[in-house]
Amino acid sequence: MAIYMNALHKTRPGAETPSRLRPGFEMYAWFFTRVTGVLFLLMGAFNLVYANLAGGRGHLDAGAQMRWAFFPISFHVESTSVEVTPNFANPFWQVYSFLLITLAATHGLNGVRVILEDYVRRPLLLVWLRALLVGFWLFVLMAAAYLIWGV
Numbered sequence: 001m002a003i004y005m006n007a008l009h010k011t012r013p014g015a016e017t018p019s020r021l022r023p024g025f026e027m028y029a030w031f032f033t034r035v036t037g038v039l040f041l042l043m044g045a046f047n048l049v050y051a052n053l054a055g056g057r058g059h060l061d062a063g064a065q066m067r068w069a070f071f072p073i074s075f076h077v078e079s080t081s082v083e084v085t086p087n088f089a090n091p092f093w094q095v096y097s098f099l100l101i102t103l104a105a106t107h108g109l110n111g112v113r114v115i116l117e118d119y120v121r122r123p124l125l126l127v128w129l130r131a132l133l134v135g136f137w138l139f140v141l142m143a144a145a146y147l148i149w150g151v
Contacts, residue, residue: 029110029114032106032107033107036103036104036106037107040104094148098145101140105140109137116129116133
């Protein structure tokens, strides 16, 4: 296999395999971004279909329906005849919402990480900015857990 790789990429025997052929963090991050992008579309479609089936079709305008589908908070629909349960009362929707927020935060902050690595040239500054991103990511997850479960 190594001989084939060397012949294919014209590297000298014993040389390291080119980094673009080795699976690593960047490849997994690239793949994660593509998968979560598709998941967002599917999860959003599921939210909207559920909002229509749960009674929002005839009682809510489009804006209120979108707010209710993605953030099932009682004051989004208080002026309608749609039955509203307390905020995130159903365990399924608690886990579903937390998963959606976790995927969105990870997807978005991975994009910011890639931009920082493209434009920040000072290594120490890049380390600090990465640490700041991880801290912000953890803050978002803790805030989501507090909002959803009231921990």
